[in-house]
Amino acid sequence: MAVAVVNNVNDMLISSSAAIASASRVEVRSVWAHNLDEEFALIRSAVPFHPFVALDTEYPGVVVASKNPYCTLTLPQRYELIRANVEALRIVQVGLTLSDAAGNLPCAIYSDGTCVRYVWEFNFRDFDISRDRFAPSSVELLKANGIDFQKNQIWGIDSCRFAHHLATSGLLSFGHFSPVSWVTFQGAYDFAFLVKMLTCDCKLPKTVREFLHLVHFFFGKRVFDVKHLCKHCPGLYGGLERVASTVRVERAVGSRQQSGSDSLLTWQVFYQIASHPHPRFGLTAIIDATLSEPTTHNVALKDPCWHATMSKEFDALLRNGTWDLVQYDTSQNVIDCKWVFRLMRKSDGYVDCYKTRLVAK
Structure with a gap:
């Protein structure tokens, strides 16, 4: 719009x-x-x-x-x-x-x-x-x-x-x-x-x-x-x-x-x-x-294109039941996660699409 x-x-x-x-x-x-x-x-x-x-x-x-x-x-x-x-x-x-x-x-x-x-x-x-x-x-x-x-x-x-x-x-x-x-x-x-x-x-x-x-x-x-x-x-x-x-x-x-x-x-x-x-x-x-891959999720959230792909990735993870929310136990070893960003380019250098993944560290 x-x-x-x-x-x-x-x-x-x-x-x-x-x-x-x-x-x-x-x-x-x-x-x-x-x-x-x-x-x-x-x-x-x-x-x-x-x-x-x-x-x-x-x-x-x-x-x-x-x-x-x-x-x-x-x-x-x-x-x-x-x-x-x-x-x-x-x-x-x-x-x-x-x-x-x-x-x-x-x-x-x-x-x-x-x-x-x-x-x-x-x-x-x-x-x-x-x-x-x-x-x-x-x-x-x-x-x-x-x-x-x-x-x-x-x-x-x-x-x-x-x-x-x-x-x-x-x-x-x-x-x-x-x-x-x-x-x-x-x-x-x-x-x-x-x-x-x-x-x-x-x-x-x-x-x-x-x-x-x-x-x-x-x-x-x-x-x-x-x-x-x-x-x-x-x-x-x-x-x-x-x-x-x-x-x-x-x-x-x-x-x-x-x-x-x-x-x-x-x-x-x-x-x-x-x-x-x-x-x-x-x-x-x-x-x-001029486009580059953001280094942190805070930077990515300021760009509408990256923000949209992050939302799409997160929604997909929820739909697929990738995780379950459970009560935190201090005896458990918690694995952190991070966002990974990748610009996919065509042969002429133009951006084809934005790729975003939320992965375990």
């Missing part, structure tokens, strides 16, 4: 996967200070059914440049450049696209029967064009694509309030197992801005290693950068628009330099590469490759 995402409770009906499959229209849910609580409530309800999250951010350009060509910089030098810019800049927008492994977005069904898929676009008040640093060409490009900085100042979200909601949304792992996978396109700046917000506007770590530790802590290790994946796919190169054109993905809604639209395009490109492999690109089973 898929979650229904709606503007208000009166419009909500329960939606099925079939309804989502038939929905052809996509809209961007524009989030401001006045509807932030409501929108994050919808996101929290959608996360269990849509564990893939595509991320995009918009910010007012780059204000710290390197004296040397970017391609000649070492990894520590590139990170230092990112760190200097993120600390000097203020966030303008964050876009989030949620999806399940089949490519279905959260869906709303209204009382008139209309079914619409949604992505989210968060607008922030942090950036003040009269006070903060920015790159003039970048700001003009953002204005040309519909961003109203004056409106953001009046109605926008405070980044600290956004960080609080993000921390309780179910999207973050906080160092624990999480079924959520994150997808970006050249996402170093995207994650740097989110880390900055989640650490209460503190300065970013001084080293790449420390920064990646925070990224893994907040977002887990299922993080994919489409730009990096393109390096392993002959024929894929360039920016998001060019890669999308190469894999024949059209922008479904909005325009470039709008975070909601760009996050959706990022997801569509990733899904096209991962789920419809082509000999020219040479990349298969990306999504299923």
